[in-house]
Amino acid sequence: MGKVYLVGAGPGAADLLTLRAARVLARADVVFHDSLVDESVLDMAPQARRVAVGKRCGQLSTAQHFINRQLVDAARRHGCVVRLKGGDPMLFGRAQEEISALLDAGIDVEVVPGISAAFGASAALGRSLTRRGLSRSVVFLTPAVGTGERPHAWADAARGAETAVLYMASRQAEAIAGGLLAAGVPPARPAVLVEDATLPTQRVLPTTVARLPETARQLAGGPALILVGEVYAELIEQGAQLPAQGAGQIAAA
Amino acid sequence: MGKVYLVGAGPGAADLLTLRAARVLARADVVFHDSLVDESVLDMAPQARRVAVGKRCGQLSTAQHFINRQLVDAARRHGCVVRLKGGDPMLFGRAQEEISALLDAGIDVEVVPGISAAFGASAALGRSLTRRGLSRSVVFLTPAVGTGERPHAWADAARGAETAVLYMASRQAEAIAGGLLAAGVPPARPAVLVEDATLPTQRVLPTTVARLPETARQLAGGPALILVGEVYAELIEQGAQLPAQGAGQIAAA
Numbered sequence: 001m002g003k004v005y006l007v008g009a010g011p012g013a014a015d016l017l018t019l020r021a022a023r024v025l026a027r028a029d030v031v032f033h034d035s036l037v038d039e040s041v042l043d044m045a046p047q048a049r050r051v052a053v054g055k056r057c058g059q060l061s062t063a064q065h066f067i068n069r070q071l072v073d074a075a076r077r078h079g080c081v082v083r084l085k086g087g088d089p090m091l092f093g094r095a096q097e098e099i100s101a102l103l104d105a106g107i108d109v110e111v112v113p114g115i116s117a118a119f120g121a122s123a124a125l126g127r128s129l130t131r132r133g134l135s136r137s138v139v140f141l142t143p144a145v146g147t148g149e150r151p152h153a154w155a156d157a158a159r160g161a162e163t164a165v166l167y168m169a170s171r172q173a174e175a176i177a178g179g180l181l182a183a184g185v186p187p188a189r190p191a192v193l194v195e196d197a198t199l200p201t202q203r204v205l206p207t208t209v210a211r212l213p214e215t216a217r218q219l220a221g222g223p224a225l226i227l228v229g230e231v232y233a234e235l236i237e238q239g240a241q242l243p244a245q246g247a248g249q250i251a252a253a
Numbered sequence: 254m255g256k257v258y259l260v261g262a263g264p265g266a267a268d269l270l271t272l273r274a275a276r277v278l279a280r281a282d283v284v285f286h287d288s289l290v291d292e293s294v295l296d297m298a299p300q301a302r303r304v305a306v307g308k309r310c311g312q313l314s315t316a317q318h319f320i321n322r323q324l325v326d327a328a329r330r331h332g333c334v335v336r337l338k339g340g341d342p343m344l345f346g347r348a349q350e351e352i353s354a355l356l357d358a359g360i361d362v363e364v365v366p367g368i369s370a371a372f373g374a375s376a377a378l379g380r381s382l383t384r385r386g387l388s389r390s391v392v393f394l395t396p397a398v399g400t401g402e403r404p405h406a407w408a409d410a411a412r413g414a415e416t417a418v419l420y421m422a423s424r425q426a427e428a429i430a431g432g433l434l435a436a437g438v439p440p441a442r443p444a445v446l447v448e449d450a451t452l453p454t455q456r457v458l459p460t461t462v463a464r465l466p467e468t469a470r471q472l473a474g475g476p477a478l479i480l481v482g483e484v485y486a487e488l489i490e491q492g493a494q495l496p497a498q499g500a501g502q503i504a505a506a
Contacts, residue, residue, distance in 0.1 A: 008372075015273040016366065018263070022272055088368075090375035091391065096384045096484075099503065109503045111376035113269065113368045115341075119261075122343035123364035131349050136397055137410040138344065141390035142383075153415075157390040160413025162406075231349075250352065250362045 002029070002075040004102050005082045006089040008114015009033070012199040014040040016120060021112045029078035032070065036086050036223055038199070045082065064094055068101035075107045086223075087116040092142055092167055116140070118165040121197040121225050125204060126250040131231050135162035138229075142168050143176055155183035163229035170195075170224035173216035180209050180228070190232035191215075195224040206235040255282070255328040257355050258335045259342040261367015262286070265452040267293040269373060274365045282331035285323065289339050289476055291452070298335065317347060321354035328360045339476075340369040345395055345420055369393070371418040374450040374478050378457060379503040384484050388415035391482075395421050396429055408436035416482035423448075423477035426469030433462050433481070443485040444468075448477040459488040 005024045010016040017025075025031070025041075028048040035052055042050055053067050074081045089095045089111055102109045118140060122129050129138040139161035143154040158164040158180060169176050170193060181187060187210035195203040201222065207215035209228060216224075258277045263269040270278075278284070278298040285304045286295060295303055306320050327334045342348045342364055355362045371393060375382050382391040392414035396407040411417040411433060422429050423446060434440060440463035448456040454475065460468035462481060469477075 010271070011366075013273075015276070016271050018269050018271055018368065019275055020266075020268040023268070088372045088375075090372060090381045090383075092383050093381065094385060096381040099379055099381075103503065109379065111379060111503070113264075113372040113376040115271065115366045115368065116372070119341045119343060119366040119369070122341075123366040126352055126362065126364060128343045128346065128349040128352075130343075130345050130395075132347060136407060137392055137394035139390055139392040139410070139414050141414070144389055154389060157392070157414045161392050161394070161410045250356065250364070 001107065002077070002079045002081050003108045003110065004071055004075050005080070005110050005112055006095055006098065007082050007084050007112040008088040009037045009041050009084045009086050010115040011087060011117045011120025011197045012038060013120070014038060014044065016115050016198060017041065017044070018112065018114065021114065024080070024082060024112055025084075028080050028082040030074050031082045031084050032067065032074070033084040034086050037084055041084070048082070064097055068098055071098060071102060072105045072107060075102065085114070088114040091116050091140060117167065117197050117223070117225055118227070121194040121227065124197055124202060125192065125194065125235065127231055127235065129163050129165070129231065135229055135231050137161040138163040138165065140165045140167065142166070143172070143179065152179060152183060155179040155185075158228065159183045159185050163227070163231055166226040166228070169226050170216050170219055173226070174213040176226065177209055177212040185209055185228070189228060190230060190236050191226060191228045192232045192235055193219060193224055193226055195219050196222040197225065206232065208236070254360065255330070255332045255334050256361045256363065257324055257328050258333070258363050258365055259348055259351065260335050260337050260365040261341040262290045262294050262337045262339050263368040264340060264370045264373025264450045265291060266373075267291060267297065269368050269451060270294065270297070271365065271367065274367065277333070277335060277365060278337075280333050281335040282333050283327045284335045284337050285320065285327070286337040287339050290337055294337070301335070317350055321351055324351060324355060325358045325360060328355065328358075338367070341367040344369050344393060370420065370450050370476070370478055371480070374447040374480065377450055377455060378445065378447065378488065380484055380488065382416050382418070382484065388482055388484050390414040391416040391418065393418045393420065395419070396425070396432065405432060405436060408432040408438075411481065412436045412438050416480070416484055419479040419481070422479050423469050423472055426479070427466040429479065430462055430465040438462055438481070442481060443483060443489050444479060444481045445485045445488055446472060446477050446479055448472050449475040450478065459485065461489070
């Protein structure tokens with residue numbers, strides 16, 4: 001009976017995996033990965049059979065129960081099974097469903113944390129999520145626009161914290177901006193879109209809450225975060241001087 | 254003129270640093286580190302002179318402006334200067350003050366992200382911060398108990414999200430519980446204290462918001478997180494079956 005490792009693939013760049021993740025990947029027999037995990041990360045598991053389970057931005061390409069079944073089956077045939085998830089497995093990764101299915105089948109699980117996109121983006125921007133006197137709280141959320149019993153719960157959560165990071169939100173920027181404004185977030189509050197954080201294709205688009213819809217139209221279709229808060233005010237002032245490319249090097253003026 | 258790297262030291266265990274962090278540490282000439290960074294992490298910078306700047310749980314042992322000055326001076330004498338911060342540099346790390354001081358002095362800066370304690374703790378607990386149908390938002394905050402213009406802003410932020418992670422809070426558990434209850438958080442809402450996350454000394458104490466003060470008295474004095482939310486309900490039911498020690502291995506029953 002093998003063991004299943006839920007491993008965080010980090011925000012994009014392969015050298016942002018942890019040492020522990022790299023060690024587990026190096027001896028993996030099979031790797032089940034999301035479609036957004038970069039080829040260079042998969043290359044860290046040279047001996048492993050690769051199985052794309054095809055989730056992209058939270059959309060369900062492979063049904064979750066089928067992924068669970070595949071993981072259980074693989075653990076019965078192999079010693080080291082890796083479930084590789086973009087960012088950190090424990091944030092928006094449906095990890096609990098996989099852990100439960102594995103434990104129910106009598107299979108041991110180990111979770112190896114990863115750098116979530118918000119931290120990769122913050123490093124690249126050179127902007128702290130929190131700042132003394134300005135922000136002591138940061139909320140990470142996925143907006144459930146117009147669904148569920150409390151359709152505006154996500155916007156209330158975003159307003160309640162001083163910095164907000166919205167995952168899997170950039171494709172519905174119009175509804176996001178509307179929800180934030182309706183929840184009482186000021187239209188001029190600074191925001192920034194970060195696409196392909198930490199990858200060479202990274203793009204940084206400073207804006208405001210009111211202008212989110214028009215700014216989101218400039219995105220190229222990669223995974224993007226929306227970051228909102230007064231900590232991003234200087235980004236708007238700096239404009240084009242931003243690190244539009246690359247990974248986190250902040251040059252002195 | 255050297256360059257300064259703000260590097261995330263991760264939650265505790267040395268193999269939870271990123272590959273990039275390890276590579277930067279290996280060639281560091283000087284490392285300025287918080288007092289909580291583990292010896293095994295510092296050993297990853299074998300050639301470096303070590304300077305403890307002595308912050309512990311957010312308390313100011315070395316004045317921030319003096320740390321800024323030391324970083325600028327070091328960058329003028331060395332090629333590779335590392336400022337090593339527990340967790341991720343961009344969350345509760347006062348990184349912005351250091352980045353600003355360095356850029357103002359004409360020194361280049363690069364931020365290397367790290368695994369924040371919440372993710373280390375979540376991996377160790379085997380509990381996702383978010384869960385479909387239960388939690389779509391998680392807030393990270395440091396409570397400012399009884400200070401500032403909006404003394405209850407932190408509690409409102411905690412109540413606004415479905416999962417809350419409180420950093421640097423366990424020593425004021427009485428005031429924390431009081432603030433949460435006053436903000437409308439139900440007394441029976443599940444909570445869990447995680448001390449020394451990912452280290453061999455890790456301790457996991459499931460509780461509820463109302464019982465936080467008595468549970469916090471069992472802590473041994475290490476850095477501890479308070480995690481609050483319905484996603485921790487099963488931890489209370491499981492009780493003693495928890496992974497009380499070690500780093501993230503969840504054994505099947």
